[in-house]
Amino acid sequence: MCGIIGILGNAPAAPRLVEALKRLEYRGYDSAGVATLENGQIKRRRAAGKLANLERVLAEEPLAGITGIGHTRWATHGAPTTGNAHPHATDKVAIVHNGIIENFRALREELAKGGHKFASETDSEVIAHLITDYLDKGQSPEQAAISAVRRLDGAFGIAVLFAGHEDVLIGARKGSPLAVGIGDGEMFLGSDAIAVSPFTTRVMFLDEGDIAVLSRTSVKVLDASGKQAERKVHIFAGGAAAVEKGNHRHFMQKEIYEQPETTGRTITRYVNAFEERIEMPDFGGVDLNAESAVIIGCGTAHYAGRVAEYWLEQIAGLSVETDIASEFRYRKPAFGKNAFSVFVSQSGETADTLAALRYCKENGLKTLAVVNVPESTIWREADARLPTLAGPEIGVASTKAFTAQLSALAALTIAVGRARGAIDAKEESRLVRTLMETPRLIADALNAEPEIEKIALELSKARDVLYLGRGVHYPIALEGALKLKEISYIHAEGYAAGELKHGPIALIDEHTPVVVVAPHDALFEKTLSNMQEVNARGGKLVVITDARGAAEVADIAQHIILTPACDPFIAPLVYSIPIQLLAYFTAVHKGTDVDQPRNLAKSVTVE
Ligand code: G6P
Numbered sequence: 145m146c147g148i149i150g151i152l153g154n155a156p157a158a159p160r161l162v163e164a165l166k167r168l169e170y171r172g173y174d175s176a177g178v179a180t181l182e183n184g185q186i187k188r189r190r191a192a193g194k195l196a197n198l199e200r201v202l203a204e205e206p207l208a209g210i211t212g213i214g215h216t217r218w219a220t221h222g223a224p225t226t227g228n229a230h231p232h233a234t235d236k237v238a239i240v241h242n243g244i245i246e247n248f249r250a251l252r253e254e255l256a257k258g259g260h261k262f263a264s265e266t267d268s269e270v271i272a273h274l275i276t277d278y279l280d281k282g283q284s285p286e287q288a289a290i291s292a293v294r295r296l297d298g299a300f301g302i303a304v305l306f307a308g309h310e311d312v313l314i315g316a317r318k319g320s321p322l323a324v325g326i327g328d329g330e331m332f333l334g335s336d337a338i339a340v341s342p343f344t345t346r347v348m349f350l351d352e353g354d355i356a357v358l359s360r361t362s363v364k365v366l367d368a369s370g371k372q373a374e375r376k377v378h379i380f381a382g383g384a385a386a387v388e389k390g391n392h393r394h395f396m397q398k399e400i401y402e403q404p405e406t407t408g409r410t411i412t413r414y415v416n417a418f419e420e421r422i423e424m425p426d427f428g429g430v431d432l433n434a435e436s437a438v439i440i441g442c443g444t445a446h447y448a449g450r451v452a453e454y455w456l457e458q459i460a461g462l463s464v465e466t467d468i469a470s471e472f473r474y475r476k477p478a479f480g481k482n483a484f485s486v487f488v489s490q491s492g493e494t495a496d497t498l499a500a501l502r503y504c505k506e507n508g509l510k511t512l513a514v515v516n517v518p519e520s521t522i523w524r525e526a527d528a529r530l531p532t533l534a535g536p537e538i539g540v541a542s543t544k545a546f547t548a549q550l551s552a553l554a555a556l557t558i559a560v561g562r563a564r565g566a567i568d569a570k571e572e573s574r575l576v577r578t579l580m581e582t583p584r585l586i587a588d589a590l591n592a593e594p595e596i597e598k599i600a601l602e603l604s605k606a607r608d609v610l611y612l613g614r615g616v617h618y619p620i621a622l623e624g625a626l627k628l629k630e631i632s633y634i635h636a637e638g639y640a641a642g643e644l645k646h647g648p649i650a651l652i653d654e655h656t657p658v659v660v661v662a663p664h665d666a667l668f669e670k671t672l673s674n675m676q677e678v679n680a681r682g683g684k685l686v687v688i689t690d691a692r693g694a695a696e697v698a699d700i701a702q703h704i705i706l707t708p709a710c711d712p713f714i715a716p717l718v719y720s721i722p723i724q725l726l727a728y729f730t731a732v733h734k735g736t737d738v739d740q741p742r743n744l745a746k747s748v749t750v751e
Pocket residue numbers: 442443444445488489490491492493494497540541542744745746747748
């Protein structure tokens with residue numbers, strides 16, 4: 145994940161770009177760069193490493209332009225070198241990009257055939273060449289940017305500068321955030337409100353799929369369908385921009401919507417996209433080719449571990465046991481030879497998880513922490529760590545931390561599969577490509593919001609709700625029920641779909657909604673039988689499925705939440721989105737305190 149800034153100003157842009165980039169360094173600091181227009185020509189300065197290096201370059205070779213873009217990079221495709229630093233440019237266009245362009249290889253090949261010469265190993269550079277290609281065909285800057293953005297697959301936020309056009313800056317977002325800062329005769333683009341806060345207090349957040357065409361005195365926003373749209377202007381006085389909800393009503397909603405970005409950031413941390421393989425950090429002596437592993441966590445983190453249990457067994461052939469930290473530490477668990485242990489925690493401070501980690505260390509197990517907060521206690525005490533890069537999670541009910549945990553655990557699964565010889569290079573590259581599709585599919589899954597909001601109104605009237613799932617979606621059903629309980633205070637239970645007939649079926653009547661997590665995968669037909677059992681007893685089915693599944697449940701489901709078709713490997717990530725939105729809107733309809741539900745705490749540091 146990277147930080148981007150754009151300025152259409154009335155003063156030299158470079159110092160202001162650097163000032164904004166300082167506020168964006170939290171998004172990455174592998175390299176940085178700026179570009180401005182001088183006499184209509186694009187001039188760039190870039191440097192590997194921290195922003196201070198770019199400042200030194202600029203001190204030696206200043207830039208005078210008043211129109212410019214800047215970037216602080218968190219490397220995904222290509223090493224953090226000066227050559228790979230943004231902005232990427234042709235003689236006509238310079239761009240800065242945050243996110244992943246999934247189809248960059250195909251576009252690069254196509255453009256190279258047309259004579260375009262590439263200077264970096266990044267996915268981002270294709271954007272500059274693609275826009276240039278459309279300009280060469282006679283399109284205006286606006287048309288060329290729109291044509292190019294339409295051809296990009298993946299999740300991205302971009303800012304585009306055009307040679308010879310001093311009063312145009314174009315921004316586009318799909319999956320990655322982008323804000324417009326409105327000044328007096330000046331205009332700004334930034335990854336967040338903090339980036340533009342030194343220059344203005346008036347900020348407009350772009351919606352998914354928006355393209356913003358800026359001049360110094362105007363903002364034209366085109367929505368995903370190409371229609372002109374209005375976006376609300378927020379006023380941030382003082383430091384209010386530091387922790388803001390943007391267009392969202394609650395932090396939880398904002399965090400749900402950040403997931404294309406946060407999963408992308410976490411996945412690319414572990415992926416070499418050019419070689420299509422997983423690259424893990426130093427494992428501190430953890431032997432991935434062990435006979436078994438234990439995965440420990442609490443609450444949502446525990447459910448992420450349960451998903452990983454299915455993955456590690458099915459894909460990597462590793463015998464895995466998962467447990468709740470508070471149970472694990474007191475049950476005197478026995479360990480297989482050479483076992484390693486994995487601790488999943490957003491905060492890195494949960495007392496039970498920490499105690500379980502210490503227990504494993506005392507018993508000679510190597511410990512691996514999947515943690516969101518750097519330098520937290522679990523982070524520091526583990527032998528090795530896999531950071532989840534969700535950023536600060538403010539809503540007490542965990543959402544983006546969960547999918548970031550799944551992202552890191554999915555990468556770990558591939559690494560373990562390779563270490564154990566369970567998957568070959570071809571399968572690894574297939575799995576890596578699949579994993580890279582996650583941010584886009586999550587962005588697609590978010591489109592079901594209007595339908596989910598309607599269904600949630602009915603759910604909000606229920607006293608009990610059942611969640612069913614099979615295989616890897618059983619933990620997603622458990623997480624769905626937990627989310628609903630936490631924030632709407634409605635009693636909910638997650639069950640393995642096949643277990644329904646062994647008890648919970650007694651609860652089914654016309655007042656008990658049954659939410660079924662059921663992608664059309666190898667187990668769909670089995671789950672369909674369970675849905676028939678519910679239907680036969682008058683239960684109301686809310687089925688979360690893809691188009692193929694929807695066709696098969698059309699006559700029995702009361703409601704269908706359509707989710708994009710995806711590879712079964714990443715389905716738990718994609719199906720997390722509807723269950724989060726369903727809980728969120730149910731709580732909103734009930735009027736509960738979504739971000740700070742009663743009795744709960746974000747980080748539980750007591751037993
Ligand atoms: C608390 C939070 C949950 C979280 C759990 C584990 O109960 O309310 O949202 O899943 O702790 O927290 P951790 O920080 O270890 O992931």
